[in-house]
Amino acid sequence: MIRKIFGESIGVYTLPNAELYNDEFIKFAYYSKDLVENTDIFKLMKESNAPKDMNDYLEPFIHRSHLIPGYPLKFLDDVMWALKEYTKEMGQEFNQHNFPYLAPYVSRAWTNITPQGDYIGSHDHKRFDAKFSVSYYPKFLPEQGDLHIENTDLKVNKRIYPCNEVPARERIEGKKGQAVIFPGYIKHHTEINKSLEDRISTSCDIKYLGINSDLPPPELVNELTSAFQQELTTNFKL
Numbered sequence: 176m177i178r179k180i181f182g183e184s185i186g187v188y189t190l191p192n193a194e195l196y197n198d199e200f201i202k203f204a205y206y207s208k209d210l211v212e213n214t215d216i217f218k219l220m221k222e223s224n225a226p227k228d229m230n231d232y233l234e235p236f237i238h239r240s241h242l243i244p245g246y247p248l249k250f251l252d253d254v255m256w257a258l259k260e261y262t263k264e265m266g267q268e269f270n271q272h273n274f275p276y277l278a279p280y281v282s283r284a285w286t287n288i289t290p291q292g293d294y295i296g297s298h299d300h301k302r303f304d305a306k307f308s309v310s311y312y313p314k315f316l317p318e319q320g321d322l323h324i325e326n327t328d329l330k331v332n333k334r335i336y337p338c339n340e341v342p343a344r345e346r347i348e349g350k351k352g353q354a355v356i357f358p359g360y361i362k363h364h365t366e367i368n369k370s371l372e373d374r375i376s377t378s379c380d381i382k383y384l385g386i387n388s389d390l391p392p393p394e395l396v397n398e399l400t401s402a403f404q405q406e407l408t409t410n411f412k413l
């Protein structure tokens with residue numbers, strides 16, 4: 176179902192196969208957290224006191240969870256299903272209908288663990304050039320911190336701190352098995368997790384490829400994917 180928020184289309188969908196992968200997702204979230212925090216390379220980078228380089232090094236891994244063994248791939252099928260519903264509701268039958276001009280794919284995926292008292296601050300996914308972004312909850316308890324869609328056009332102080340002049344943000348109540356889809360440029364954040372348990376969410380970005388996009392040689396893409404796996408097995412090992 177689409178909700179119109181600040182003139183933007185925000186899709187909220189219960190994913191059909193949620194029960195098949197929710198537990199797997201929770202396990203994977205802790206596994207990938209351990210992977211980046213407790214592998215030798217992370218410790219080395221921490222000791223070398225080079226936060227900028229560290230992020231450059233870690234981001235490709237943190238944001239490419241879907242290429243790491245153990246990631247619940249069935250979830251990606253459900254994301255494509257939700258995208259289809261979303262674009263259909265917007266009157267844009269993107270998927271097969273527009274192939275080979277617009278072919279959607281998941282470009283990045285990652286998991287977030289937000290402990291008690293913490294929250295995810297205001298951000299968007301513009302930096303990754305995401306056409307659409309997805310937030311999904313494999314579990315959700317009351318008071319774990321609902322997602323807020325911000326009135327992106329407002330100045331940052333007015334978005335974060337509600338003011339009387341204009342609505343600054345709108346809450347989307349979290350629910351286990353629920354995916355929220357929104358354009359990648361939309362600013363969003365979460366409330367503080369006031370529950371006793373970790374809040375676990377997973378995100379992914381969707382891009383479109385088409386015959387008018389840059390089409391890198393498939394062998395190069397294969398080589399890079401193998402190089403990713405190689406780096407992963409060499410450097411990111413618990």
Ligand SMILES: [Fe+2]
Binds near residue numbers: 299300308363
């Ligand atoms: Fe986000």
